[in-house]
Amino acid sequence: MLNKLIKSLENAPVIMKGDYPYFIHPLTDGVPELDPDIVREAVSGIIRIADLDVDKIVTVEAMGIPVATALSLAVSIPIVVVRKRAYNLPNEIVVDQQTGYSKGKLYINGIEKGDRVILVDDVISTGGTALATLKALERAGAVIKDFVAVVEKGDGAKMLREMGYNVKSLVKIEVSKDGVRILDHI
Numbered sequence: 001m002l003n004k005l006i007k008s009l010e011n012a013p014v015i016m017k018g019d020y021p022y023f024i025h026p027l028t029d030g031v032p033e034l035d036p037d038i039v040r041e042a043v044s045g046i047i048r049i050a051d052l053d054v055d056k057i058v059t060v061e062a063m064g065i066p067v068a069t070a071l072s073l074a075v076s077i078p079i080v081v082v083r084k085r086a087y088n089l090p091n092e093i094v095v096d097q098q099t100g101y102s103k104g105k106l107y108i109n110g111i112e113k114g115d116r117v118i119l120v121d122d123v124i125s126t127g128g129t130a131l132a133t134l135k136a137l138e139r140a141g142a143v144i145k146d147f148v149a150v151v152e153k154g155d156g157a158k159m160l161r162e163m164g165y166n167v168k169s170l171v172k173i174e175v176s177k178d179g180v181r182i183l184d185h186i
């Protein structure tokens with residue numbers, strides 16, 4: 001069911017960002033070209049495991065957008081994109097984001113108190129991005145049903161599960177300088 005996604009992850013090149021082994025894949029980087037079948041596999045997988053009884057799909061720019069958009073089209077639920085630049089709208093929520101290789105700020109607009117949401121992203125690794133986003137969604141008064149990442153790498157998902165969040169993923173991988181190894185998948 002996730003055949004093309006898994007095969008392409010197994011063949012993904014890895015580069016070092018300092019000490020951080022970073023895999024490069026069409027769904028998570030936009031390069032090389034993204035096969036629509038891979039997006040379809042990811043969307044079908046999310047629909048299979050996620051609680052989609054929600055008002056809004058929330059995703060984080062940039063590489064959450066392709067999969068969240070395809071999911072939105074499939075289930076007719078609108079998306080809100082967490083941005084990396086300010087709009088200075090009333091009630092904008094600003095949080096610090098840290099990944100294994102970058103630091104920045106996230107800006108959340110468009111979430112109303114009581115909105116039932118699912119957070120969708122292409123990857124979870126350290127969990128820094130997801131945690132910052134989940135905290136901001138809580139501050140906005142959203143009811144967070146699920147967080148689904150297409151690819152789970154590292155310990156971030158485990159940390160968030162231990163904090164009580166519903167974290168799901170389609171494929172779990174281990175990444176080293178030598179390449180990507182598939183550990184588990186739905």
Ligand SMILES: O=P(O)(O)OC[C@H]1O[C@H](OP(=O)(O)OP(=O)(O)O)[C@H](O)[C@@H]1O
Nearest residue numbers: 061062063099100124125126127128129
């Ligand atoms: O669990 P973490 O360690 O926080 O890593 C996960 C985040 O890293 C990637 O985004 P990135 O910040 O690289 O931005 P991009 O989507 O614009 O490439 C990915 O899209 C996740 O949002």
Ligand SMILES: Nc1nc2[nH]cnc2c(=O)[nH]1
Nearest residue numbers: 021022023028029123125
């Ligand atoms: N493409 C990609 N995105 C990431 N986000 C967090 N870690 C990674 C990674 O290793 N590769």
